[in-house]
Amino acid sequence: MPYSLFVTVELTQSGRGSRHVVVGVIGLVLFLLAGAGGFAVASGYRGQDTKYCGHECVPGLKIGTVVEALQGQGHTCADKRQIWSCELKIGKVRFEADLFRVANVTDFYEYIGKVEARIVNPDSTTAAAGLDYMSWFATLPHRDDPSTAKKVGGWLAEQITGDGDVTYVLDWEYTLEREQNTRSVELTMKRRY
């Protein structure tokens, strides 16, 4: 029966064609998904590129931007060539921060290589403000990484009322010291080599 044969042939070809279309559609979807994933990964990598400061700075954040932000909070800042020093006095408590420029790169004036943040004459009621003060500086390198920022904040919360400690978080070294002579607590953060 020629008619039935032709119908069968057409059905068979149609079935194979459908399979090819389905495979093509799945392939296209996978191509697009993989493309989106590749774009996101590469874009994130590119965005975090720190070649401009030799991987020795707080990435993507200029020292002038940080100084302006502190001045906006009423802190008094002074440019001391290699360092920007900012200070705020509240009662007898002094909040001091020294922002060190990256010294061994051509554009060393632009970015922060080290931070020293001090609280002088802290009182029994200063702990909360002191923790927020130091946490802000400590999490600058990890501002886009909430889990790491939380880890650093947790370490600070433990140490700020203690005697001090050293820790390392993602290539950054954090040191908290309590100076009895000067009645101060000091946080030093710098790149770990």
Added chain:
Amino acid sequence: MAAPPGWPYSPDGRFWWDGAAWQPVQAAPPGGPGQPGLAVPPPPGAQAQPGLAVPPPPGPQAAQPYAAGRQAWTPAHHPAGPPGSGASVPVPPGPDAPRRRGTAVFALVTAGVLIAALALGGVAGAAVGLATTEPVTDDRAPSFPGRFPSEKQRYLPKVTVNMVAGNWLQAANAWRCARSTATDPVTGATMNTICRPGDASRMSVSIWHDGPDKVLSVKARCDLGVGSKACTSLFAMMADTLLSPDPTLRAQAESWAKKNAVKAAVTSVGGVRLETAVRPHTMEAVRAI
């Protein structure tokens, strides 16, 4: 043995239908006349099948195995199927093998296409990402936490120079006040107003401020003796004045100052840090943090 002309072959050409059962096709002697090089004669429909465009050979026997595909091998057409099916009604063993091969090839090609799509997509996306994204070199500073020290916290809450110097000392007690521009090394204030009673200089109140409503510290000194009524009253009135915007807290502050005027003590009331000292006999108020 080969099928007599007119009898149907199975699709793979290995069996032929003798009308009652499937018979295996015997190989022809090599070099035989008529079909040189062919070990198994092709089924009658073999020439028509590959192209699928040539009609099957005439005759119901030849058309049946191919015209309806697998349905041609149902008992309705051939009650006894070819050997090797393992069923009561055997089916020809031939058609499944090439189909399995075809399915395997299709699966391999499909897997290859999908893997290639993944790889190409990833590479293309990464290339576009690298080409279109610039490194972040001038980000905004992160926001400040709620208790981050700020300028607003420098000043005694709701305390003004006039509240202390004008209303309390000058108007109510006839003290005299003098203003000067000087910087306090402790608080960083830029102006000072110092008040003393008109008849004696053994008491004083020093106000450090940046503006009329920006008072950083108030410090009272009394050299009339620790425990003297005048000194205790001075400290108590100062605490009362500084906390006067809050009726509840002003009584609490006044009470604390009376109790602690004769010793060194520290407290914090309503954002105001009060600290008494004996030598020199003073009470100082600054912003608590």
